[in-house]
Amino acid sequence: MSEKSKAVANKSSGAYSDHEYEKGLTVIHEDAVANPGIEPHRVRMTDKSEKHEKNAVRQVALLFSLSMLGSALALYAYFAFPISEDLTTVRINTLFLGVGITLGLLGIGIGAVHWAKTLMPDNEVSEERHLTRGSDEKRAAAIEIINLANQESGFSRRKLIRRTLYGSLALFPLPGIILFADLGPNLGDKLRHTAWKQGTRLTKDPYGSPIKASEVTVGSVFHVIPEGLNPDQEDYLEQKAKAAVLLVRVDQDELVETAERATWSYQGIVAYSKICTHVGCPVALYEQHTHHLLCPCHQSTFDLVNGCKVVFGPATRPLPQLPIAVDSEGYLIAQSDFHEPVGPSFWDRSVQQ
Amino acid sequence: MSNVANTQKKNGFLAGTANYVDERVGVAGILKEFGRKIFPDHWSFMLGEVALYSFLVLLLSGTFLTFFFQPSMTDVIYDGVYAPLKGAHMSIAYSSSLDITFEVRGGLLMRQVHHWSALLFVAAAGLHMLRVFFTGAFRKPREINWVVGFVLFVLGMAAGFTGYSLPDDLLSGNGLRIIDGMIKGVPVIGTGISSLLFGGEFPGHAIVGRLYSLHIMLIPALILVFLAVHLFMLVIHKHTHYSGPGKKDTNVVGYPLMPVYVAKAGGFFFIVFGVIMLIATFFTINPIWNYGGYDPSPVSAGTQPDWYIGWLDGALRLAPTGIEFMIGDYTVSTNILLPLVISLVFLAAVAIYPFVENWVTGDKREHHVLDRPRNAPVRTAIGAAGVTFYAVLWAGASTDLIATNFKMNLNQVLLSMQISLIILPIVAFLVTKRVCLALQRKDKEIAIHGRESGRIVRLPHGEYIEVHEPLDPHDLYKLVDFKDYKPTLARPNAQGKITVAARLRSSLSKFYFEDRIAPATQTEIDEAAHHAHELEVEVQKAIESAK
Numbered sequence: 001m002s003e004k005s006k007a008v009a010n011k012s013s014g015a016y017s018d019h020e021y022e023k024g025l026t027v028i029h030e031d032a033v034a035n036p037g038i039e040p041h042r043v044r045m046t047d048k049s050e051k052h053e054k055n056a057v058r059q060v061a062l063l064f065s066l067s068m069l070g071s072a073l074a075l076y077a078y079f080a081f082p083i084s085e086d087l088t089t090v091r092i093n094t095l096f097l098g099v100g101i102t103l104g105l106l107g108i109g110i111g112a113v114h115w116a117k118t119l120m121p122d123n124e125v126s127e128e129r130h131l132t133r134g135s136d137e138k139r140a141a142a143i144e145i146i147n148l149a150n151q152e153s154g155f156s157r158r159k160l161i162r163r164t165l166y167g168s169l170a171l172f173p174l175p176g177i178i179l180f181a182d183l184g185p186n187l188g189d190k191l192r193h194t195a196w197k198q199g200t201r202l203t204k205d206p207y208g209s210p211i212k213a214s215e216v217t218v219g220s221v222f223h224v225i226p227e228g229l230n231p232d233q234e235d236y237l238e239q240k241a242k243a244a245v246l247l248v249r250v251d252q253d254e255l256v257e258t259a260e261r262a263t264w265s266y267q268g269i270v271a272y273s274k275i276c277t278h279v280g281c282p283v284a285l286y287e288q289h290t291h292h293l294l295c296p297c298h299q300s301t302f303d304l305v306n307g308c309k310v311v312f313g314p315a316t317r318p319l320p321q322l323p324i325a326v327d328s329e330g331y332l333i334a335q336s337d338f339h340e341p342v343g344p345s346f347w348d349r350s351v352q353q
Numbered sequence: 354m355s356n357v358a359n360t361q362k363k364n365g366f367l368a369g370t371a372n373y374v375d376e377r378v379g380v381a382g383i384l385k386e387f388g389r390k391i392f393p394d395h396w397s398f399m400l401g402e403v404a405l406y407s408f409l410v411l412l413l414s415g416t417f418l419t420f421f422f423q424p425s426m427t428d429v430i431y432d433g434v435y436a437p438l439k440g441a442h443m444s445i446a447y448s449s450s451l452d453i454t455f456e457v458r459g460g461l462l463m464r465q466v467h468h469w470s471a472l473l474f475v476a477a478a479g480l481h482m483l484r485v486f487f488t489g490a491f492r493k494p495r496e497i498n499w500v501v502g503f504v505l506f507v508l509g510m511a512a513g514f515t516g517y518s519l520p521d522d523l524l525s526g527n528g529l530r531i532i533d534g535m536i537k538g539v540p541v542i543g544t545g546i547s548s549l550l551f552g553g554e555f556p557g558h559a560i561v562g563r564l565y566s567l568h569i570m571l572i573p574a575l576i577l578v579f580l581a582v583h584l585f586m587l588v589i590h591k592h593t594h595y596s597g598p599g600k601k602d603t604n605v606v607g608y609p610l611m612p613v614y615v616a617k618a619g620g621f622f623f624i625v626f627g628v629i630m631l632i633a634t635f636f637t638i639n640p641i642w643n644y645g646g647y648d649p650s651p652v653s654a655g656t657q658p659d660w661y662i663g664w665l666d667g668a669l670r671l672a673p674t675g676i677e678f679m680i681g682d683y684t685v686s687t688n689i690l691l692p693l694v695i696s697l698v699f700l701a702a703v704a705i706y707p708f709v710e711n712w713v714t715g716d717k718r719e720h721h722v723l724d725r726p727r728n729a730p731v732r733t734a735i736g737a738a739g740v741t742f743y744a745v746l747w748a749g750a751s752t753d754l755i756a757t758n759f760k761m762n763l764n765q766v767l768l769s770m771q772i773s774l775i776i777l778p779i780v781a782f783l784v785t786k787r788v789c790l791a792l793q794r795k796d797k798e799i800a801i802h803g804r805e806s807g808r809i810v811r812l813p814h815g816e817y818i819e820v821h822e823p824l825d826p827h828d829l830y831k832l833v834d835f836k837d838y839k840p841t842l843a844r845p846n847a848q849g850k851i852t853v854a855a856r857l858r859s860s861l862s863k864f865y866f867e868d869r870i871a872p873a874t875q876t877e878i879d880e881a882a883h884h885a886h887e888l889e890v891e892v893q894k895a896i897e898s899a900k
Contacts, residue, residue, distance in 0.1 A: 024715025025838040025862055031874045033800075033833045036826040038599030038606060078458055085434045090455055094462045098634025101462075105627030112620025120613050126599060126606045127391040129591055129721060132494040183559075184548035191544065191554075205650050223650060231428065231442040238554040241530075241649035274650060278688065279534025279669065280555075281527055282652045296654040297531060298670045299753055299763060312764055314669060314688045316677030344534035345677060345686045346544045352682070 038124050046118045056118040063111030070103020191349070192341045194226075194242040196322060201227035202247060202271065202332040205240075210331045211247070216269050221286045222247040224271065226334070242342055244274040244282060245322055247332070248304055250291060256306045264323035266332065271322040272308050275343040276300055278315035293319070317345065384611075392614050393594035393607035397484045402618060403477035404509075406625040407470045408576065411512075414467040415569065421457055423449040424519065424565035426558040435642055443521075443646030446561045450520040450641055465633035471516060472638075473629060475509045475661040482506060482703075486736050488723040490593045491707040493716075498586040503704045505579050508572055510661050515568035517639075517659055521561050524639075524656055526647030529560060535669070538689030556647065596722045596834040598827040605721065655754055660747075667749025668692035671771050699742065706735075713861045714838055727796070728835035730789035731865045737785035738778035745774045786868070793870040800824065800832040800873035801881045813895050820892070823882060833872045840866045 045052040077096035083089040134142065150156055201210045205223040208230065216222065224245040229236065252268035264270075272293070276283050281297035286304070292311065293302040300313030308319035320342050323335035341349045375381045392398075425445040431438045433448065434455050453460040482502060485491055491499040518525040533555045536547045552559030591605045600606050608614060644653070658666050669692045676687040710732065711717075726733040748755070749770045756763040803821035811817050824832075843859035845851050 021719070022715060022717040024717065025841055025866065026714070026716050026718075027837040027839050027871065029837065029872065029874050031876045032872065033830060033875050033878065035601060035834070036598045036830055039597075039827045083456065083458055087435070087455065090461055093458055094465075095634060097459050098462050098630055102627050102630040102634060105623045105630055109620045109623030109625075109627055112616045113624065116613050116616035116620065120616060122608070122613075124599070124606050125391055125609060126604045127591075129603055129605055129719075131719060132590060180549065183563075184545075184550065184552050187544060187548050187554065206648070225650070235554075236428075237556050237647070237649060241555055244650040276534075279531045279538070281530060281534075282650055284650075284652045285654060296652055296656065296753065297527065298666075299767065310674060312767075313674060314672040316675050316686075316688055344537050345684045345689075346537040346547075347540050347683055348544070349684050350679065350682045 038126060041123050044118065044122065053119070056114070060111050060115045060119070063107050063114060065107075067104050067107025067111065070100050070105075070107055072100075074100025074104060076100070191242075191343075191346065194337055194342060195229055195239045196226050196243060196334045196337045198334065198336050199327070200334045201327070202245065202324065202334065203227045203229075205244065206231075212330045213266060213269060213326045213332050214330060216247065216249045216332075218249050218251055218268065219288050220249060223274070223284075241280075242275065245271050246274045246283065246286070246293065247271045248286060250305055254291070254305045258307065261307070261321060261323075264321055264335070266324055266326055269324065269332065270304065271324045271332075271334075272302075272304070272319040273322065273338060273342040274319075276315060277310075277317040277319060278313070278344060280344045283319065387588075388611045389609040390588075391591075391605050391607045391609060393592055393605060395595060397488075398592065399621065400477055400481040400484050402621055403625055404474055404481055405580070406622045407474035407477055407629065408580070409622065410470040410626050410629055411467060411474060412573065414463050414470065415516075415573075417463050418453065418467055419569055421449065421453045421460065422446070422519070424562045426521065426556075426561050431646075438642065438645065441646065444561065446519060446521040447641070447646040450522070454642060462630075462633055465636075465638050466629055467516075468638045469633050469636075470629045471513050472660060473625075475506070475513055478502075478506050478509050479661075483736070483740070486706070487726040487733055488593070488595070489720065489729055489732065490723055492720040493711060494590055494719050495586070495593075496707040496711065498583060498590070499707050500704055501579055501583045501586070503700075505576060505583060507700070508576050508579065512568060512572045512576065513659055513661055515564045515572060517662075518564050519561060519568060520639075520641045521647050522641040523644040523647055523651065523653070524641075526556065526649075527652055527656070528658060528662075530555065530649070531666070531669070535689050535693065538686035539693075540683070540685060540690075556649070591721070593721050593723050596725065596831060598830045600722055600834075602719060602721045655757070657751065657754070663750040664743050664746040665692070665696055667746040667751075667770075668696050670752055670767070671746070671749045671774060673771070699739075703739070709861075710865075713858060713865055715841075715858075716836075716838070720836075722834070724835060727789040727792040730786045730793070730868065733789050734782045734786035738782040741781040742774065742778045745770060745777055749774070790868055790870060796832045797870060797873045800829055801877050803881075803885070810892050810895075812891060813898070818888065820889070821885060823885075829878075833874075835872055837869065837871050838862075838866045839869060 046056050047053075074097055077093070077100050081089065081093045081096055083093045133139070155162060202222075202224045203210050203226065205225045208225070208227065210227060211222060211224070224247045225240060226243050229239055229243065233239075247269065249267075249269045255265060255268060255270070257265065274282050274284065276295040276297070278295065278298055278300045281295050283293050283295045283300070283302065285294040285296055286292075287294065291304040293304055293308065294300075295302075295313065295315070298314050300315035301311050302308040302315075302319050303311045308321065310316060310318065320338045320340050322338055324332055325335050327333045371380075423445050427445050428442055429445055429448055431441050431443050431448050431451070433439075433451050435451055438451065450464075453464060455461070485499065485502070514528075518529050533547055533551065536550065537543045539546065547555065550560065550563070551557040552563070592607070594600050594606055608617075645651075657663070669689070672688040672692050676691065678685055678687060724732075726736075749767075752766050752770060753763060755761065756766045803823040806820045806822045808820040809817055810820055823829075840862040841859055843851050843855045846855065
């Protein structure tokens with residue numbers, strides 16, 4: 001034993017029985033009520049009467065037999081109730097298979113517990129606990145091992161080795177972390193642009209048929225995607241997730257428009273991004289009576305006739321407006337892309353690129 | 354050796370097998386050590402078991418599902434048996450989920466078993482945590498195991514959410530969209546993290562495959578590791594037991610592992626599995642065929658996340674309007690950060706609670722006898738406040754459903770939730786603390802004066818009294834065995850300075866133990882018994898003289 005470990009061992013030797021842990025704010029009552037010991041055992045019917053015992057045995061065996069029956073039923077049901085094009089067969093297959101397996105499981109479970117509760121001894125037994133910490137001898141031995149290992153390796157003595165080891169251990173995970181950088185590309189300005197361009201026709205979601213301004217009656221709502229967006233293209237969902245638009249016509253007198261946006265609507269027809277500025281759910285509910293748009297996820301509410309400003313809920317920014325016009329054939333078209341990024345806020349969304 | 358050989362002959366196959374295994378694995382030593390280990394009995398100790406067994410059911414049903422599920426977001430045109438979706442564009446993930454449901458015998462059943470057991474797993478783990486909290490089972494030496502259990506609970510939520518999103522249906526896709534929006538709201542790194550997670554722009558083609566790796570490999574592996582540590586520490590510490598006659602901090606009272614607990618706990622696994630199977634047979638969960646595949650444009654009103662995500666969604670909903678702001682050109686999404694920070698602080702508070710309480714009491718002894726919740730009034734009140742806070746956030750995820758079902762104004766429902774989130778936990782704290790103290794007083798009263806016998810006697814001078822009978826010593830002990838602490842003053846340290854920490858500890862100890870009911874002592878009981886005896890003599894005299 002080295003000098004150091006001897007000192008530690010001496011310090012702790014004989015100390016730390018349960019009563020020598022600090023008691024802190026504990027109040028010890030000298031005249032506390034004494035522990036009367038385990039309650040006397042209450043004899044069960046199955047201990048006293050052979051008839052009850054035999055009954056219990058039969059019940060357990062019955063439950064185990066029920067389990068066998070259930071498992072057999074499940075096997076039978078698998079073949080007897082196949083599923084087909086008729087969807088009620090799915091229901092019947094699920095029902096009988098499920099009931100069979102349930103019986104197979106519950107029979108074993110309830111049987112085993114019943115067996116334990118009625119037929120196995122129910123005398124409470126007391127077992128001594130030991131303190132979680134090792135005994136003083138064990139702790140001294142452990143310290144000695146650590147010291148010996150330290151001495152033999154020279155871990156504390158050889159500073160140069162120790163410091164270079166720390167350095168190498170600190171650096172070696174970094175390549176592993178950087179490997180994850182290719183999980184996703186730098187998005188660049190993708191979040192700032194959508195599939196809308198000057199002259200893109202507004203079409204119905206999901207069929208893609210163009211919309212004539214005359215079709216849009218006062219109070220009607222259209223779910224709109226840009227023309228040319230089709231499900232076969234690789235980035236269909238990504239484009240749709242940014243470009244989805246809600247088109248509504250209101251009484252022109254009710255529209256409150258800023259001078260800057262006066263030309264963005266067409267005879268009371270307005271188009272707003274459908275992607276909530278809170279966390280991006282589709283703002284799909286339109287209340288005709290109040291002209292409010294409601295996001296069903298977190299109830300952000302936007303005032304359609306007033307620039308889609310937030311009137312309620314956790315969102316802060318208005319829904320971006322798509323400037324629209326009508327082409328020579330009377331179809332609704334976009335004047336340009338949105339003038340700001342759509343969807344949820346992100347850190348540098350207002351930074352000019 | 355010859356003895357073993359003899360038994361082998363006598364008892365045949367079983368002993369033969371035992372001998373074979375022991376000679377190669379040394380199993381006899383393990384059995385000798387653990388075979389008769391004592392486990393205490395109480396219904397509340399089964400909550401953790403329910404969580405454990407639900408996890409086993411998750412592994413079994415989940416493995417079955419992996420054989421059929423294809424985690425790919427490649428676009429296909431559905432051509433299965435479910436007519437309403439025939440010809441629709443969808444991902445392979447969604448179409449293979451539909452195939453499991455409608456074209457694999459027992460497939461729907463297994464999907465529902467998997468989903469129900471996931472719901473049960475998180476619920477049972479949560480209730481188990483509450484049991485541990487309210488009985489003080491987290492005290493020394495179990496603080497670290499509390500943290501391990503806490504990590505398991507968080508992993509359970511993560512496992513649930515990653516699994517929920519795999520079928521790539523409309524409902525779960527909108528859930529992912531919310532996650533994407535939240536991530537983008539994180540200052541500076543949000544957009545980058547979102548791109549790393551989704552492999553580019555939302556929704557991309559990578560997320561289902563990535564969640565699948567997490568869901569079937571990384572997260573279950575972590576759960577298994579933490580579960581092993583959790584149970585290993587349970588064996589080291591031995592299980593706690595409730596206070597009562599014969600129960601001490603130095604012993605464990607209960608039944609032996611073999612045979613009683615093997616039968617009870619083993620049987621209980623089958624019961625839990627059976628009940629999950631029963632629920633899965635009769636109750637639909639997550640009918641993905643009703644939602645359709647994911648499409649960023651449509652959404653259904655009144656949708657709800659799985660229950661354990663509700664509190665986080667509620668936190669998002671309760672954020673006040675218009676708190677997002679700009680620093681120069683940069684956007685700070687306080688409406689997302691605030692709920693995020695509040696949720697994380699709440700979780701952190703749960704994780705560190707045992708260390709805080711231990712610092713205040715300064716009690717470094719090992720505690721193996723559980724507290725009845727009433728006997729730790731402030732801890733119980735803190736727990737009640739926490740549960741209430743969680744419950745309001747959770748109800749917050751259903752503001753729209755509450756408004757429509759009870760025909761109330763949505764704005765007012767939300768406003769009252771916002772107010773409740775601050776007020777109700779305080780109310781819960783005060784009420785719970787008072788109820789605990791009242792229950793303690795009642796216990797003390799009964800311990801000292803005995804129970805009411807229902808016998809009313811009129812004394813010669815006209816006074817009516819009810820005769821009390823002393824308690825059975827075993828019943829009495831349950832009422833008087835608990836730890837008693839008293840507040841401390843801030844004392845100067847060796848340098849004669851009163852540190853900030855000492856001041857804080859002093860005020861916290863006052864907060865905890867200022868209103869304290871000490872357990873009834875033998876002296877008090879004896880005095881009361883003496884008084885009762887005198888009264889009884891007087892009563893007897895009165896009866897005699899009446900004759």
